[in-house]
Amino acid sequence: AQSVAQPEDQVNVAEGNPLTVKCTYSVSGNPYLFWYVQYPNRGLQFLLKYITGDNLVKGSYGFEAEFNKSQTSFHLKKPSALVSDSALYFCAVRAPGGSQGNLIFGKGTKLSVKP
Amino acid sequence: NAGVTQTPKFQVLKTGQSMTLQCAQDMNHEYMSWYRQDPGMGLRLIHYSVGAGITDQGEVPNGYNVSRSTTEDFPLRLLSAAPSQTSVYFCASSSGGGSGGNTIYFGEGSWLTVV
Numbered sequence: 001a002q003s004v005a006q007p008e009d010q011v012n013v014a015e016g017n018p019l020t021v022k023c024t025y026s027v028s029g030n031p032y033l034f035w036y037v038q039y040p041n042r043g044l045q046f047l048l049k050y051i052t053g054d055n056l057v058k059g060s061y062g063f064e065a066e067f068n069k070s071q072t073s074f075h076l077k078k079p080s081a082l083v084s085d086s087a088l089y090f091c092a093v094r095a096p097g098g099s100q101g102n103l104i105f106g107k108g109t110k111l112s113v114k115p
Numbered sequence: 116n117a118g119v120t121q122t123p124k125f126q127v128l129k130t131g132q133s134m135t136l137q138c139a140q141d142m143n144h145e146y147m148s149w150y151r152q153d154p155g156m157g158l159r160l161i162h163y164s165v166g167a168g169i170t171d172q173g174e175v176p177n178g179y180n181v182s183r184s185t186t187e188d189f190p191l192r193l194l195s196a197a198p199s200q201t202s203v204y205f206c207a208s209s210s211g212g213g214s215g216g217n218t219i220y221f222g223e224g225s226w227l228t229v230v
Contacts, residue, residue, distance in 0.1 A: 051216035
């Protein structure tokens with residue numbers, strides 16, 4: 001069965017420091033991987049995705065993620081955190097052959113960036 | 116750009132009442148989905164549609180009904196509301212074709228409380 005794990009419920013970072021939000025996945029075949037961000041009382045906003053090719057994917061708002069097939073991970077990173085990055089972050093996966101309308105989501109990681 | 120539009124944003128229902136959450140997209144997307152978001156559980160798929168006239172069940176379909184008479188609209192019906200259906204509901208859409216890595220776009224959410 002396909003699954004996504006976000007092992008940290010919350011990540012705390014000081015402004016200006018690098019941040020990492022972890023994600024591991026379990027699917028058969030080569031996965032399609034996504035990161036979304038949710039601000040309070042808002043919908044999910046697309047950040048970036050990995051389909052194929054370069055393992056380092058760059059996305060919106062200075063975020064990037066690294067696909068690691070051997071570790072089945074897709075960690076989200078940013079070199080210098082901003083207070084405005086504080087939000088709920090979701091990792092999601094779609095297996096090859098799965099319906100293009102559907103994703104399997106992790107439980108989310110709350111990122112808190114302090115001044 | 117309207118994108119994915121959901122109404123209402125907030126709703127309080129009494130147990131046993133029925134209601135419809137509306138969803139419309141203006142991107143001519145083939146795929147539309149409904150997810151529910153509960154604390155600590157991420158997003159779970161309720162129903163999805165791969166095109167007008169075609170719908171299927173997701174992970175948590177019980178108590179919900181959908182139809183897709185047009186490409187643009189994908190309403191979600193609660194047949195007899197229960198307190199367990201208190202949640203935040205998100206409608207989403209994505210284009211078809213390609214390898215399956217198409218981005219899914221989400222609406223702003225509908226906050227439903229069943230008392």
